[in-house]
Amino acid sequence: xxxxxxxxxxxxxxxxxxxxxxxxxxxxxxxxxxxxxxxxxxxxxxxxxxxxxxxxxxxxxxxxxxxxxxxxxxxxxxxxxxxxxxxxxxxxxxxxxxxxxxxxxxxxxxxxxxxxxxxxxxxxxxxxxxxxxxxxxxxxxxxxxxxxxxxxxxxxxxxxxxxxxxxxxxxxxxxxxxxxxxxxxxxxxxxxxxxxxxxxxxxxxxxxxxxxxxxxxxxxxxxxxxxxxxxxxxxxxxxxxxxxxxxxxxxxxxxxxxxxxxxxxxxxxxxxxxxxxxxxxxxxxxxxxxxxxxxxxxxxxxxxxxxxxxxxxxxxxxxxxxxxxxxxxxxxxxxxxxxxxxxxxxxxxxxxxxxxxxxxxxxxxxxxxxx
Ligand code: NAD
Numbered sequence: 001x002x003x004x005x006x007x008x009x010x011x012x013x014x015x016x017x018x019x020x021x022x023x024x025x026x027x028x029x030x031x032x033x034x035x036x037x038x039x040x041x042x043x044x045x046x047x048x049x050x051x052x053x054x055x056x057x058x059x060x061x062x063x064x065x066x067x068x069x070x071x072x073x074x075x076x077x078x079x080x081x082x083x084x085x086x087x088x089x090x091x092x093x094x095x096x097x098x099x100x101x102x103x104x105x106x107x108x109x110x111x112x113x114x115x116x117x118x119x120x121x122x123x124x125x126x127x128x129x130x131x132x133x134x135x136x137x138x139x140x141x142x143x144x145x146x147x148x149x150x151x152x153x154x155x156x157x158x159x160x161x162x163x164x165x166x167x168x169x170x171x172x173x174x175x176x177x178x179x180x181x182x183x184x185x186x187x188x189x190x191x192x193x194x195x196x197x198x199x200x201x202x203x204x205x206x207x208x209x210x211x212x213x214x215x216x217x218x219x220x221x222x223x224x225x226x227x228x229x230x231x232x233x234x235x236x237x238x239x240x241x242x243x244x245x246x247x248x249x250x251x252x253x254x255x256x257x258x259x260x261x262x263x264x265x266x267x268x269x270x271x272x273x274x275x276x277x278x279x280x281x282x283x284x285x286x287x288x289x290x291x292x293x294x295x296x297x298x299x300x301x302x303x304x305x306x307x308x309x310x311x312x313x314x315x316x317x318x319x320x321x322x323x324x325x326x327x328x329x330x331x332x333x334x335x336x337x338x339x340x341x342x343x344x345x346x347x348x349x350x351x352x353x354x355x356x357x358x359x360x361x362x363x364x365x366x367x368x369x370x371x
Contacts, residue, residue, distance in 0.1 A: 006053065010060035014040075015110075019103040024095035025086070029055055030103065031063035032111050033079040036348025039109055040080025041135070041295070042066040043116025044100070044123075046088040059083045065285065071340035072321075073289035074313055075296050080111045088118035097123045101130030109133050114295060135295045144298035147291030150307055152188030154290025154314035155260045156196070159234055161318035162258045162282045167233070170315075173197035176232040178222065178254065181239025182209040185260040185288070189238060190217060203227040204239070228252050235259070242266040244281075249273055258282035258318075271333030282318050283336035290314060 001009070007016055014035060019028040032040040042063055049055040059081050067079025084100060086092075104113050104127060114136040115124055127134045128141065137143035159177065164170040175198050179186050182204040193200050194217050201220040204210050210221045222230050228243075228251045235254035237243045241263035244252075249270060257264070257279060264284045265271050274281045290311040297307040317339075325335035 003056070006056055007060060010057060011064045013060060013063065016056075016060070017103065017107070019100060021099040024093060024099045025091065026096050026099045027052070027085040028082060028100055028103065029059045029085075030082040030107070030111055031059040031080060032107075033060075033063040033081075034067040034344060034348075035078035035110060036344050036351065037071060037078050038076035039112050039133075040066070040078040041070065041112045041114065041292075041299075042079060042081035043114040043136075044082040044084060044119050044127075045116040046084040046086060046092070046118030046123075048087040049083070049085050052085060055083045055085050067344065068337060068340040069285045069289055069292060071343045072283075072286045072317060072336055073292055074317060074343070075289075075293065077292075077296060081116075082111070082113055084118075092123065094126050097126035098130050101127035101134070104133050105131035107133070112299070135298050142298070142302055144294050144302050144304075144307065146184070147294045148184035149188045150294035150311050151260055151288055151291040152185050152192060153308060154293065154311040155185065155189050155236065155238070155258070155287055156192040157290075157312055157314035158282050158287035158318045159193075159236065159256075159258045160196075161315045161322070162234065162256045162280055165319070165322045166256050166280045171197075174199060175234060176201070177234045177236055178227055178230045178232040179203075179236045179238055180224075180227045180243070180259070181237070181261065182206070182213055183238065186236075186238035187213065189236060189260065190219060194219070201227070201230050201232060230254075237261040237264050244270045244274065246270075249277070252277075252279060254279065256280045256282070258287055259284070260288045262288065265333060268333060271331045275331045280322075281332050283321060283333050286317050286321055286336050286339075287314060289317070 013031055013033050015032040017030040063079050063081035070077035112133045121138055124134050124136050128137050139145050160170040177193050177198045178201045179190055180203055201222050202213050203222045203224050205224050213219050214221045228248050232254050234256040236259035238260045244264050245266035293310040294307040321332050321335045324339055325332045
């Protein structure tokens with residue numbers, strides 16, 4: 001299949017940029033899916049792709065996902081993503097990231113990058129030497145730092161909106177929540193849930209983490225293979241993707257699935273199956289958008305208080321998904337996409353007519369860069 005055929009098969013992307021610099025061994029692809037709402041934002045993934053087609057498909061898929069995530073979050077951002085082909089353990093260098101930064105710069109703010117799998121703050125610093133169009137830079141440079149507490153707070157908001165929908169109250173007092181995964185997102189979530197008075201059960205493949213949470217909060221410890229069948233009201237997946245699959249779906253005792261993990265449904269049909277089982281699914285990318293909201297605040301000039309406040313919006317966003325699902329008699333996973341598409345249509349159209357208003361983000365980044 002030709003390159004253009006691959007591109008058109010994976011969506012209606014606006015622009016795909018191939019970046020090549022032999023002198024530093026750079027092979028990268030930047031995909032801009034949609035800028036109707038604002039500049040395309042999405043991280044740069046560095047991965048040892050076996051074949052460049054694999055890298056192309058990945059960047060097309062991920063950039064499209066970012067359009068939906070930003071739109072559903074109510075942010076004035078479009079969807080983009082970049083991939084660097086190479087082994088992040090052995091092939092990183094200052095030259096590589098600075099050359100990549102120059103390609104990002106050549107897009108003049110249409111694409112804004114950030115960290116992703118295989119890249120880290122140090123790499124963003126090199127990119128920042130060449131372009132202002134990068135987020136996730138260190139706090140000293142006006143960056144926003146670790147996004148996960150904001151992601152976790154957004155997940156808590158999603159859980160409260162789901163409880164309201166399913167149990168007619170958003171109080172979590174006495175509500176039993178099972179948390180799978182006690183990493184950055186899961187551990188902050190446990191803290192918030194305890195503050196809300198929830199009864200929490202936890203699991204992780206890392207027993208040290210389980211013990212630490214048990215000792216700190218008195219939460220119930222569950223074996224990793226028992227967490228889905230745990231008797232609880234709400235299941236919060238905060239570890240791996242594809243956790244809702246043919247093998248697991250029948251085991252779930254919870255009435256609600258709402259957590260921070262990406263790509264929780266192995267396939268869209270599992271969203272339909274949850275619906276048939278009467279289990280309310282809060283779509284992952286709407287629930288876990290707190291980290292993206294935090295980055296957006298960085299673009300405006302960072303304030304942790306404002307970022308925290310912004311993550312409260314996840315409550316309304318999740319509630320709106322449930323409303324659309326009822327309105328159109330569809331699964332919540334489809335309703336989330338519909339909500340995102342409706343916003344791209346209506347607001348994107350308005351911005352076209354009235355000229356848009358995303359220049360504030362541009363100004364702040366430029367000022368910081370030029371300091
Ligand atoms: P992390 O690597 O810090 O934590 C993941 C945890 O899950 C680890 O403690 C790991 O031991 C545990 N785990 C792995 N396999 C498991 C299993 N089979 N059973 C139980 N526990 C298991 O990652 P994170 O940053 O907390 O992210 C968690 C999820 O949330 C990921 O899917 C990530 O893509 C998604 N997410 C994270 C953010 C963020 O701000 N960090 C934002 C959006 C989405």
